Amino acid sequence: MHVVIMGCGRVGSTLAHSLEQQGHTVAVIDQDPTAFRRLGSGFAGRRVTGVGFDQDTLREAGIEEAGGFAAVSSGDNSNIIAARVAREMFGIENVAARIYDPRRAEVYQRLGIPTVATVRWTSDQMMRRLLPSGAEPLWRDPSGGVQLAEVHTSVAWIGHKISTLQEETGVRVAFLTRLGEATVPTSQTVLQEGDLVHVIMRTDGVAEVEAAFAKGPEETH
Secondary structure, three states, X not given: OEEEEEOOOHHHHHHHHHHHHOOOEEEEEEOOHHHHHHHOXXXXXXXXXXXXXXXXXXXXXXXXXXXXXXXXXXXXXHHHHHHHHHHHHOOOOEEEEEEOOHHHHHHHHHOOOOEEEHHHOOHHHHHHHHOOOOOOEEEEOOOOOEEEEEEOOOHHHOOOEHHHHHHHXXXXXXXXXXXXXXXXXXXXOEXXXXXXXXXXXXXXXXXXXXXXXXOOHHHOO
16 A cells, blocks of 8 residues: 655655555655655665645645655644545545644544544554554453454445444444543444544454444445
8 A cells, every 4th residue: 555644754655664664655755855865775765855735745745646645744734624634635445644733633533533642643643544454452352363453444434323332243342442532332322523442342344343333234244
């Protein structure tokens, strides 16, 4: 998959190398050409000098063939504008924005842009927003037969109750992460944009669960 990153600071450069190590192609955008020094000579991706929310700059970075976009510059407003351009103008589904002011998280989530707050920052968190396919187990029972994992959920499930999701996919939802906070849902809880869903499921049924979560509720029958 090709991923475009806006911002070549410590976070952007670390993310770029992590993605390359996983076999993805990467383009990094930054207004300051000297920032690309952080990438080092071993970086094989594109270095694009420009503003990350400029459409021509994004095209130069390969946004039209990209599967993910990460906005990790030093400005909240720039990050959210760039993320919206990637999502709304270029149709990129896997978009994430870094924010410095966590009080803005709810506003951004309402715009449909998953955010990662600086105080909670890890490269792994951003990777999970960009590369959501594949449920990585957070816990396994000693026998290995049951596991807890975050599963990527199609936008088609938004607005549906947890009870519907459980009935149609055959899993038990353990908890949700909403606006950066974990919460234990009830059967009447309705999925919202940006929710991260953590489920308990059988290890031998992971592929089937992922397929069901990737489909809309009408498509599971």
